[in-house]
Amino acid sequence: MRIEVVRTGGFAGIERRAEVDTSGRADEDELRDLALLALRPGPAAGGVPDGFSYRITVDGRTVSCRDPHLSDAQRSLISRVLKEGA
Numbered sequence: 621m622r623i624e625v626v627r628t629g630g631f632a633g634i635e636r637r638a639e640v641d642t643s644g645r646a647d648e649d650e651l652r653d654l655a656l657l658a659l660r661p662g663p664a665a666g667g668v669p670d671g672f673s674y675r676i677t678v679d680g681r682t683v684s685c686r687d688p689h690l691s692d693a694q695r696s697l698i699s700r701v702l703k704e705g706a
Contacts, residue, residue: 625701657693
């Protein structure tokens, strides 16, 4: 499974992107389950000024979300893929 996370926005407006291929990883099942939960769309609420927007793509399926309206699964997956806090 290929998971891509793209973060845009914030004060500086710098785009950050990272991709993970879960095949053969020790945490493959855990990441798969988390990714499938993260693909569920959350509330269609707007973001906040200078907040981050995220695009999560899992094997061609994409969901967009914004701070502070991330689900727990989205926040956890973003942190793991980008290797920093979401």
